[in-house]
Amino acid sequence: MAYPIAYQIYSSRNFPPLEAQLPELKGFGYDAIEPWLPAYEADDGKSFRRALEASGLRCLGFHMPLAGLVGETQRFIDIALTLGATWMIPPYVTPEERAGADAEYWKRLGAKLARGAAAAGPHGLKVAWHNHDFEFQALPDGSRPIDHILAEGGPEVWFEIDCGWIVRAGADPAAELARFTDRIGVIQTKDMAPPGTTADDGWAATGEGIIDWAALAPLFRQTAADHLVTEHDNPSNWRQFAQRSINHLRGLGL
Template identity: 75%
Template sequence: MSYPIAYQLYSSRNFPPLAGQLPLLKAMGYDAIEPWLPAYEADPRLFRRQLDDAGLACYGFHMPLAGLVQEPNRFIDIALTLGATVMIPPYVTAEERRNTSDYWRGLGHKLGQGADVAAPHGIKVAWHNHDFEYVRLPDGTRPIDHIFEGGGPDVWFEIDCGWITRAGADPAAELKRYADRIIAIQTKDTAPQGTLADDGWTATGDGIIDWSALVPLFRQTRADHIVTEHDNPSDWQRFARRSIDHIKALGV
């Protein structure tokens, strides 16, 4: 089985216009894009037409946690317009975070409530990790575990292997631990510690992660697609092309 491959459009936010990137991504072999707010917000119908014209799908999109809590129906409408089946809150600011298990379980509970609202529309809710979910709390536990405990079985996981590696955790262990929750896998790669170029991120296959060792674990999860991402590439086209070529060469 070959996974469909999506491109996280946040990667090339600094190289507008975004619509002009879509045919290039299709030509590279991408099946879909994963947009972030505000890329789709101004005119979701226009954004969908641009995707259709380029022959690309949208499997899921990033959105604010506050949007899921305060205006879930607006984002459900956006999902239905884009043809997306996964809504993905990816972040809480440092100012919002609290160093307690109750805070992180509460965050998970908010995700679970959003999942309940989205489910009748055929839409799932997933959390996307950064590094802070893997920093242990004073009691020795991890935020990531509290998020999913608080969220319940209907909160899914878009796992970002690059941020897990940056946190000093093991993506292989997390792929195994959360195999039944993982709906999408981000193959973000990181350069050796101390690398300054491109904020230390790099194309998939050019960093320190052993992707060939992880691919068999991909297949043990419930993921139905792969997502490439780079937080700040100086050459987005090189990143996009190199990443998909490496993923396909692995037989993913």
């Protein structure tokens, strides 16, 4: 069975207005939008939900600040319910916040996610962490942030795995898909251009970079993921990225 495929609308943030993109994305074959703050900020998701429904799209999950999960938990639970989303996904800590971070820092981050997940669970919501490259870079003691985050978070904290950032970190997405099989709830199919590429910040449409998606596709099926997400951090042509990416995934039977 084919996965629902969402489009992370951060990809086309530089081509406003965002709401005008929604009918086009539906036309490309997308099932859903994964928004990031501030796309849904104006009225805590109400108008964004209306725009999605008018375009025939859903919101399965959304990116949100870690500080919001910790300090405005109920507000973001309400936003999730307004959007119709299941997945609440903090995606980042700034370089300043993680400067000199040791294993204990990442364990504390996992514990914060666990508290958010405990509050969200009774509402039918799930919390997942979204990675960049720094979670896969070894700490001085040889351990990795991602392992501390998920171990301390416990089984109620899920993982939105971003394959492109894993490759950029020098790690192997196939190995990480296998390692975290039962923790992966969402898969981002970000692709990386060949090393040394400067255009589009070194990213590529899914299927046009260096990642072997045909080899990874069977591993996707072994995870607990319930949908896929396309993302590109800085495409010069968002329409080309969006259409080519979903076409490649559907061509693989995903």
